Amino acid sequence: MSSTPPLRQLLLLRHAKATASDPGPAGDNNDHARDLAERGRHDASSMGRILRRQSLRPDMALVSSSRRTVRTWEMLGRFDDPQPAVLVSDRLYLAEPPELLSAIRDVPDTVQTLLVIGHNPGLHQLALQLAGEAAPSSLRAGLSTSTMVRLAVESGWAALGEATLAVLEQIRP
Secondary structure, three states, rough: OOOOOOOOOOOOOEEOOOOOOOOOOOOOOOOOHEEEEEHHHHHHHHHHHHHHHHHOOOOOEEOOOOOHHHHHHHHHOOOOOOOOOOEEEEOOOOHHHHHHHHHHOOOOOOEEEEEEEEEHHHHHHHHHHHHHHOHHHHHHHOOOOOEEEEEEOOOOOHHHHOOOEEEEEEOOO
């Protein structure tokens, strides 16, 4: 890869640490409503500071509709104006790689830096799929909560996934 910055950057962020599941009185597991744990709030705030310090300001954020992913987005804090466009979507809740990839491919090419906040195992599987053989061992080992993978995207969003993308770094708070 050349030393010039990539045309686009894809930031894949696994939501921050959530509270434990509560089966509820009827045995229903309301996973969608789980909030962030104290550690999750701390880690998400730390990740926001890291993003700003490294000038990784997203133009757009795609966020799963679960409470823990929305709260992760909120805890990242404000970015410089103009504020990133945000799309909170049920489509991303516990999404598998094909659905995540489809949502990303729908993003307009005017977006230079895209942040996706989602869930494992789908988000981790997508990162591995996009990186292909170039995936570093640290990424192959897993994607823990509050961990972000930054990928270089040389194509438009609609063509994403047709070639191996360079993993620029894996960031943890």
